[in-house]
Amino acid sequence: MSGFSSNAKELPQMNSRCRDADGFLGTVLYVGPVASAKKQTEVYVGVEWDDESRGKHDGSVISRETNQIVRHFKCESNSPNAGSFVKPSKLDFGVSFAVTLGDRYVKPDAPLLAPNDKFEGCFARTKSGRGKQVEFFGEKKIRERQQVGDITKVALRGEGVSHAGAQPEELKAQAGHLTEVDLQGNMLWEWEEVGKIINQLEGLEALHLNSNRLMNPVPLPPTLEKAALTGGFTSLTRLVLNKTGIKGWEALATLGDVFPALSELYVAQNDLSDIDIVTATTGGRVEGFSKLKLLDVSECRLTAWSQVKVFGAMEGLETFIVNDNDIQESEEAEEGEFVNLKSLQLSGTKIKDWGAIDNLNSFKELRALRFNNCPVTSTMGASEARGIVIARVEKVEFLNASVVTTKERGDAEKIYVRRVAREVTMQAGGGGEGGGEGDPEKAKAVLRKHPRFEHLKEVHKASMVPLGEGGGTGNLGQDTINVTVQSMAAGSCTMEAIRKRVPSGLQVGRLKQMCKRAFKLDPDLQVLHFRADKGSLMAELGSGGEEDDELTLAYFGVTDGSMIFMNEVDLKAKERERIAEEKRKLEEEGRGKDQEEEMMRMEGIKKMQIDKERRAVGQAAEGK
Structure with missing residues (x-):
């Protein structure tokens, strides 16, 4: 080791x-x-x-x-x-930083390991069984690049560093010119030793301390306290404190005056669950770190948007990473909150409602978003979820690190409009033949869940079939389209695709019957998707319900030249979903029963206490 x-x-x-x-x-x-x-x-x-x-x-x-x-x-x-x-x-x-640095970067006059380009006494056995001496070429050139005086960045990961050095100025003379030091996974535990390292590296701009179990910096140790009183370490702009055992925002905030020039701060995998309590005395706003442009609080045990909101007063904050916290909702940004936020990461959170995504439109400068592995998208494919997020968030230009092109946005918004329009139509009673009477209030409730729908419908009305209509013109030649149907089901995926000229008013149910004849798969087991062209997003032809089978290809936006894909329903996955849903319901019923029993037990205890008090009062009265 x-x-x-x-x-x-x-x-x-x-x-x-x-x-x-x-x-x-x-x-x-x-x-x-x-x-x-x-x-x-x-x-x-x-x-x-x-x-x-x-x-x-x-x-x-x-x-x-x-x-x-x-x-x-x-x-x-x-x-x-x-x-x-x-x-x-x-x-x-542990060992000192100074000693480890000296051991890692060899001195120019140190003995060569392979003086004649060969390792003495080191042999490898050949296929024929003979020994061949191991050669090492270019040792001198490599050594020239290993001189501390010629480099500005060093990485000493997992080397057992626990303190700066035995002599006060030992590190300064050896490596005072370094600008970036990576000490991930070492044995540092005292902030005093961290302060000594920074104090001797006067030009240090970036320090990585992740996975060092550091003690609470409150109160500040002497070196850090002195720095805070004299303006702090002003050259340090990036500090990585992921998984360093920080417990509470108060401990972290104490470092604000020590590192006043920080533009990037990473504190993932620590415990900041007390942040809303700590900031209650400051008007619900964090103090310090006024120059931060990037903040990473991933996996910091945050459970509510109120804990995220406290960072809104950081005017310079441009990138905010909140991944893997148990946050279930978001709120609209108020006046003066997150005014310069350009990038937000919410992957792995517990967001379960699309309203949280709609609220992101209030972040006026937001252009990049990471959002996946959340409950609200758990039942969707990656492509479907991506399209919905793009349609709901108006100005996002990068989603999950991929560029959102103009064409992708247009396709996503059109698919989204058709999806919402179909839901509104169903609720309003226009779901097809025999659909029955709808409920206008339910239709309005659907619209309230999709605040961008009316705007997007207006934007794309010229390029879309009128919503709620079959799209027919009355002219048979103009009402027919060419489509290619390809099977993706296991039993027929090797079969040749079929090319058909069909009416744009063809119902989805009729198309499924066509697929049954061509690919021998029962309509109940079919899942249909389509793509207008190679560069377009994949969209569903309904969600599989009987009411969707009565809708037409034109309704879903299938145009001339579209590619239709037939997939097979995964019955095992369906069964797993059914079992999981039943289990969830049973757990909810169980929790409800447990709560009811607990309430009854508490009421019984309360009643016993009241009876006991009454008897005590009665006995006291008799004693009088």
Whole structure:
């Protein structure tokens, strides 16, 4: 393992980091004798391991003397198996940044590993069984590029760095010119040591500290406090603190004066769940970090939009990453909120309603959006979900890192308009023959869920068949279109596509019968999609219901030259969906029953308490 060396003579500090010879990292939570040890005077280190599979217990043991449980420490993760006791000689407590840097980047006058372009005593066995010496060409050229003085960026990931260096100015003389340092996955735990590193690298612009378990910086340690009082570290503009054990916004906000010039701050996989409580005293707005342009709070245990909203006062914020938080909704941006926000990422959130996406139109400068793996799109294909998001968010130019072209937007908006119009028609009672009477109020409710519908219908009316009409002109020649139907079903996907000239008023149900004759697949098992041309989005020919079968090709926007694809219903997937839905309903019923039983139990307890109080009052009155 890289950089492992035991410091057996030194005992570690509480909360410091350690690692064993196999590379497992942990936190020191106890130093001293152990009640279950044979030698009661022998010192052990109580460790909570990052990987609980390395541990054996929760910090408690059975005493050899009393046979009782003795707890020496408690695992912060509350895991029953993350802890163990290890002899200090079996652990490494880290090395200095200065030493690691010197070891990684070889000095010019150091002995060559392959002085004659060959590794001495190093052979590889050939196919014939003979040994061939391993050669190494270009060592000198590689070494020339490994000089610290000639580079501005270094990466020392997982090297066991735990502190700056033994001498105050050791690092400054060696690497004071560095502009970017990556210390991901090391053993740093004190902010004081982080401050010492930054203090000696006067030109440092970017620092990566992700996956270092750092202590709470409140109160600020001496080096950081001094920096905050003297204007802070003004050269540092990018700071990566992902998965560093930050607990609470207060701890993070304390660093605002220390790093006043930050334009990029990454704090993913930390705990900022208290942010709305902390900011209640500041009018619901975060303070500090006034120059931030990018902020990443992915997987920070945020559960409500009110916790996102507090960042709205950051006037310079352009990119906001909120992925993998349990947020279920969004709100419209108020006056003065997120005024310069150009990019927003909401992937992996719990958003379950399209209204949350509609609200993003209030972010006037928003041009890029990441939105996938959310409940509202869970039952859709990627193409279908993408089209709906494009249609609902007016100004988005990049969706999930892909450019939204003018043609893609036009196609998406037309498909969206037809989809909404069909839903409105169904609710209003125009769903086809035998559709029955509709409910105008339900139709209005549908429109309220689609605030851009009327605008988009007006924008595209010239290029679309009038909604609610079959699209016929009365002229048979003008009312027929050429379509190609291709089977994508497993049993017939190798069959040649069929090309037909059909009426634009052909009902979807009739088309399914045509597919049945050509590809031998029952209409109930068919799922039809179409694409106007190769560059267009794929759109459904209905959602599979009987009412959709009565609608026409023109209604869905199938035009001359369109390609129609027949897929087969996945019966197993349908069954899984049905089972999952039944399970969900049972769970809801179970929760409701449990809640009802709990209420009855609480009412019973309350009644007993009231009766008890009444009896006590009665007894007191009799005593008088």
